[in-house]
Amino acid sequence: MRSFRLLQSTFLVTGCAVLLALGLSGQVAKAELATGAACNPAADGGNPCPRSLRLEKQQPLSMMATVGKAMFFDPALSGSGKLSCASCHVPSLHYGPSGNAPVFKGGATGDREGRRAIPSLTYLERQPPFSIGPDDAVADDIAPTIAVPVTGGNHAAKSAVNTASSAANLVPQGGLFLDGRADTLHQQASGPMFDPDEMAATPEKVSARLQTVDYAAPLRDLAGVRGKASSDFLLSEGLFALARYQIEDQNFHPYSSKFDAWLQGKARFSPVEREGYLLFNDPKKGNCAACHVDTVRSDGLPPLFTDHQYEALAAPRNFALQHTHDPAYYDLGVCDQKPGGRKDLAPYCGMFATPTLRNAATRHSFFHNGVFHSLEDVMDFYVLRDLEPERFYSKGPDGKVQTYNDIPAAYRGNVDTIDAPFDRKPGQAPALTRAERQAIIAFLQTLTDGWTGETGQGSRL
Structure with a gap:
């Protein structure tokens, strides 16, 4: 991790993968597993140290969640009467968007362009509240404190096999939306509903429908x-009902991918998936697991493939979006979540939430501005951003490539140039070859939910 580093940690955590690679005993490896560490797949693609995952059974929805489900699919709650929550968060697409448009068209007449790419609503049930504090890559229960950001100091790099190496860094983490501006699903629900560029509803319209529509009768009784x-x-109770639906319905967090089956010893990786997994976790190659943590927690909770933190990766400006035609327009993520943030939170300007990689292989737009439309594009950017910037950034009037062109010059020091694979300098070899990038993509495809393989999905608690 991070473009913003403060202190060098002295901790060292050695995972099961390293122990196995050194040929240490199975007993030691099993002891390491108790801490949630990963282990390398065997030569045949199997998991030599399977885990018992803490998976919840689907229970009948509460009355409140049942009302929330009806609201989720109700287009009459929108200003146009044509958009529901499910219009953007399609259940069959893992509650992500359909099509490959960078952003969604909404508003009262359906012709207004959303500000950002639509995120998936899956795997948000363990998201901690927003804070700025010590880097804990595997915590879902981060203390809700805000540290005063400062500049300077040592920047500790983050490693896929040593997530404690940057533990003393102060980093933004937690929260919902790409800038962390909401702490709960209850708060999150009102964002798109009342955004004039999205569902474009008004509190008065939603309240009036909840007072009359048949499906909300139980809500009125409960209120x-x-x-x-x-x-x-x-209205507040209605937004709470939407949150309860997302929490109670296991379809929002099924943990039913091939990778989850592999974790339990019930599936084998193909040779290319195995190679991709090893590259994903190799700190000198993909180093992906430094931020997209893939280890099982000590309490058995499956990995979310995010550390809940924020990165400034300098995605290229997407000139396909209307608002980018204004040269003064910038979306700076975390520091735009509140008035005055560009001054108070300047060390974090340009940082956006690290998303889960679960179901990423089914998406068609990536990064906050939807500038890329395939995992191949994303992997190329990660590996070649500073080696071949002309592939990603436009040229200015002087004919020179405008690197980091969607971040004002004052904040470009926040961009991550420390952690592999972003640590390469012009003239150096890329961290990953094209074939290795394809192997990582093959591994990412094992994170798609709904896998029905040789042994099914495994048992639920």
Whole structure:
């Protein structure tokens, strides 16, 4: 990790993969597994140290969640009467967007362009609240503190096999949306619903529908006397119902990929998937697991493939978007989540949330501005950004390539140039060959939910 480093950590964590590579005993390897460490796949693609995962069974939805489900699919809640939550977050596409447009068209008449690419709604149930504090790559229970950002100091690089190497760095982490501006799914639900560029609803319209529509009758009963007296309270309860639906319905967090089966010893990687997994975890190659953590927690919770943190990767400006035609327009992520953030949170300007990689292989737009449309494009950018910048960035009037062209010059020091594979300088060899990048993509395809392989999905608690 990070473009913003403060202190060098002295910790060293050795994973099961390293122990096995050194030929140490199976007993030692099993002891390491108790800490949630990963282990290398065997030559046949199997998992030599399978885990028992903590997987929840689908329970009947509560009355509140049932109302939330109906709201999720109700287009009449939008300003146009044509868009529901499910219009952008399609259940059959892992609650991500359909098509390959960089952003969605919405608004009261359906012709307004959204500000950012639509994220998936899957795997948000363990997202901690936003904070700025010590780097803990594997925690879902980060303390909700805000550290005062400063500049300077040592920047500790983050390693896929040593996520504690940067533990003393102060980093933004947690929160929902790509800038972390909401802490709960309850808060998140109101964002797109009342955004004039998205569902374009009004509180008055949503409250009026909840007061009359048949499916909300249980909500009105649950809201009691206060719900009958206050439309604002009924609206708040409706947004809470949307959150309960996303938490209670296991389709939002099924953990049903081939990788989950592999973790349990119930599937084998193909040779290219195995190669991709090893490259994904190799700190000198892909180094992907430094931020997209892929180890099982000590309590058995499956990995989310994110450390909940934020990166400034300098994705190219997407000139296909209308607002980028204004040369003064910049979307700077974390530091734009509140007024005055470009001054108060300047060391984090340009940073966006590290998303889960689960179901990433089914997406068709990537990064906050949807500038890339395939995993091949993303991998090329990760590996070649500073080696072949002309592939990604446009040229200015002087004919020179405008690197990092979607971040103002004042904040370009926040861009990650420390962690592999972003640590390469012009003239050096890329961290990954094209064949190795393809192997990582093959591994990422094992993260798609709904895998029905030789032994099924495994048992649920």
